[in-house]
Amino acid sequence: MSAYKSDFLNILAERGFIHQVSEPDALDALAVKGPVTGYIGFDCTASSLHVGSLLPIMMLYWMQQSGHRPIALMGGGTTRVGDPSGKDESRRILTDEMINQNLAGIRTIFTKFLKFGSGPRDALMANNADWLNTLNYIDFLRDVGRHFSVNRMLSFDSVKLRLDRQQELSFLEFNYMVLQAYDFVELHKRTGCVLQMGGSDQWGNIVNGIELGRRMANAQLFALTSPLITTSSGAKMGKTAAGAIWLNAAMVRPYDYWQYWRNTEDGDVVRFLKLFTILPLSEIARLGALKGAEINEAKKVLATEATALVHGRDAAHEAAKTADTTFKQGGMGADLPTLQVKVGDGILEANTKLGFTASNSQARQQVTQGAVYLGETKITDPAYRLRAEDFDKDGRALLKFGNKKRAILQLASG
RNA sequence: GGGAGAGUGUCCCGAGCGGCAAAGGGGGCGGACUGUAAAUCCGCUGGCUAUGCCUUCGUAGGUUCGAGUCCUACCUCUCCCA
Numbered sequence: 001m002s003a004y005k006s007d008f009l010n011i012l013a014e015r016g017f018i019h020q021v022s023e024p025d026a027l028d029a030l031a032v033k034g035p036v037t038g039y040i041g042f043d044c045t046a047s048s049l050h051v052g053s054l055l056p057i058m059m060l061y062w063m064q065q066s067g068h069r070p071i072a073l074m075g076g077g078t079t080r081v082g083d084p085s086g087k088d089e090s091r092r093i094l095t096d097e098m099i100n101q102n103l104a105g106i107r108t109i110f111t112k113f114l115k116f117g118s119g120p121r122d123a124l125m126a127n128n129a130d131w132l133n134t135l136n137y138i139d140f141l142r143d144v145g146r147h148f149s150v151n152r153m154l155s156f157d158s159v160k161l162r163l164d165r166q167q168e169l170s171f172l173e174f175n176y177m178v179l180q181a182y183d184f185v186e187l188h189k190r191t192g193c194v195l196q197m198g199g200s201d202q203w204g205n206i207v208n209g210i211e212l213g214r215r216m217a218n219a220q221l222f223a224l225t226s227p228l229i230t231t232s233s234g235a236k237m238g239k240t241a242a243g244a245i246w247l248n249a250a251m252v253r254p255y256d257y258w259q260y261w262r263n264t265e266d267g268d269v270v271r272f273l274k275l276f277t278i279l280p281l282s283e284i285a286r287l288g289a290l291k292g293a294e295i296n297e298a299k300k301v302l303a304t305e306a307t308a309l310v311h312g313r314d315a316a317h318e319a320a321k322t323a324d325t326t327f328k329q330g331g332m333g334a335d336l337p338t339l340q341v342k343v344g345d346g347i348l349e350a351n352t353k354l355g356f357t358a359s360n361s362q363a364r365q366q367v368t369q370g371a372v373y374l375g376e377t378k379i380t381d382p383a384y385r386l387r388a389e390d391f392d393k394d395g396r397a398l399l400k401f402g403n404k405k406r407a408i409l410q411l412a413s414g
Numbered sequence: 415g416g417g418a419g420a421g422u423g424u425c426c427c428g429a430g431c432g433g434c435a436a437a438g439g440g441g442g443c444g445g446a447c448u449g450u451a452a453a454u455c456c457g458c459u460g461g462c463u464a465u466g467c468c469u470u471c472g473u474a475g476g477u478u479c480g481a482g483u484c485c486u487a488c489c490u491c492u493c494c495c496a
Contacts, residue, residue, distance in 0.1 A: 232451095232452075259450080262450065263450060263451075264451080265451055265452060266449095266451050266452060267451085267452075268451095269451090292449075293448090293449040293451090294449090295449075295451075296449055296450080296451080299449095299450085299451080323450085327450060356443095357443085358443095359460085359461065359462090360461085360462075361460080361461060361462075361464095362443080362458085362459080364464095365443095365444085365457090365458055365459080366443075366444055366458080368458090369443095369444050369445060369457065369458070370444080370445065371443085371444050371445075401444090402443075402444060402445090403444090403445095403450060404450055
C-alpha cells in the first residue's frame with residue numbers, strides 16, 4: 001500500500017487525504033530529496049474556519065511534520081472576486097472591511113496547527129491581496145491573460161456547470177481561476193513553492209496554475225487534492241441544525257465541539273480518526289476493531305483528540321469530563337451552558353432562552369411531546385413554572401432537552 | 415426592442431377551481447427502539463399574553479364580503495424572436 005518513498009505522501013495516503021495527485025512519482029522523488037514548499041489557499045468569507053476547512057489544515061500540518069514547508073495563503077485578494085466552483089449562484093460581494101476582519105479571525109487558527117517562523121521548515125503565512133490588489137489590468141492581461149484559452153476555460157466543470165444550467169456567471173467570477181493560477185506562480189517566484197493542495201473541487205483551478213507556471217516560469221509544479229468528505233449518511237461535514245461547526249471557541253464552545261465529534265456515525269469513526277486526529281495509525285487500528293457499543297470509546301477518543309487540536313488539551317479534557325458527569329452520572333458538568341432563572345419562570349421561556357427551541361410555541365410543542373426533563377422529572381405541562389423545590393442546595397437544577405441537550409438552571413441569588 | 419413563462423411557508427424542493435396558516439417531499443427537532451450511532455416507525459415543523467388574536471405566497475396598488483389565486487404597474491429570473 002505504501003507506494004511512495006517519501007514520508008509526506010505516505011502519511012497523506014495512509015490517512016486518506018489523497019484524491020488526486022499530478023505526477024505523483026516526480027513529486028515523491030522531490031519530497032525525498034529535500035524540503036518541499038506547498039500551499040493551500042483559504043477564503044475569507046467568514047470570520048472563522050469551520051470543520052470543513054479542517055482537512056486542508058491537517059494536510060499542512062502533516063506536511064510540516066514530515067519535514068516540509070507549508071504555506072497558509074489567505075485569500076484576501078481572491079475573496080474580493082469570489083470562487084464560482086461548486087456554487088449554484090454568485091456569491092455575494094463582501095466589503096473589504098469584512099474581508100480583512102475575517103482574515104484576522106482565520107489567521108489565529110493556523111497558529112494552533114503550524115509552527116511559523118523564518119527557518120527552512122517553518123510555516124509561512126501569505127495573503128494574496130499583497131500582489132493581487134496592485135495588479136495593473138493591461139499588464140496583467142498581457143503577461144498572464146494571454147496564456148489562457150477561453151475555449152478551454154469554458155470546458156472546466158466549474159464554468160460548464162453554470163452555463164449548462166443557464167445560471168449567470170459574471171465576468172468577475174470567471175476571472176477567479178485566472179487569479180488563483182497566478183497565485184500559484186507568484187508563490188513559486190517568491191518562495192519556491194511547487195505544490196498546491198486543496199479539495200477535489202479545486203483540481204481544475206490548481207491545474208491551471210501548473211500550466212501557467214510552465215508557460216511563465218518554465219517551472220514544474222504539482223497538484224494534490226483531497227476527497228470531498230461526507231458522513232456515511234451522505235451529509236456534508238460541519239453543518240448541523242444549529243449552524244456550522246466553527247473552529248473559533250467564541251463561536252462554538254469547546255464542549256459543543258467535543259459533542260459534534262462524539263456524535264459521529266459508526267461508519268465514520270476510523271476515517272475521521274485518521275483525518276482529524278494525529279493519533280498513530282496503530283492506535284487507530286486498535287480503536288477501529290471495537291465492536292458494537294464499544295465504538296463509543298473510540299468516539300470519545302476521537303472527540304477528545306480532535307478538540308485538543310483546536311482548543312487545547314485542557315479544554316478537551318474539561319469537555320470530556322462534563323460529558324461524562326452529565327450523561328453517565330446524570331450530574332451537572334462544569335462546561336454546560338447555564339441560565340439564570342427565578343422561581344416562577346416558565347419552562348417554555350427557559351428552553352427558548354437556552355436556544356433549545358426557536359420560540360415559545362416550539363417549546364410548547366416539544367414539552368407536550370415529552371422532550372423536557374427537569375432533573376429526573378418529565379415536564380409535560382407547558383404552563384409549568386419553576387418552583388423552589390426544583391433546585392438543589394446550591395440553587396441549581398439540570399434541564400434536559402431531548403437526548404443530548406443539557407443545561408444548568410441557576411437560581412438567581414437573593 | 416418584441417413575444418411566452420416563472421417567482422409560494424425566511425433551510426430547500428414543490429402542489430395550490432376566489433373561502434388558505436396553504437397539499438406533498440427532503441432536511442431539521444422531538445418520541446419509541448438503542449450505544450449520546452445507523453436503519454426503522456410515530457409526532458411536530460409561522461408567531462403570541464392562545465379554545466382566540468396577529469403576520470405570511472417577488473414589490474406596490476386595485477376589484478371583491480373575502481385574494482396565494484382575478485386586474486394594473488414595477489422588480490428579478492428563464493425561454494423564444496430581433
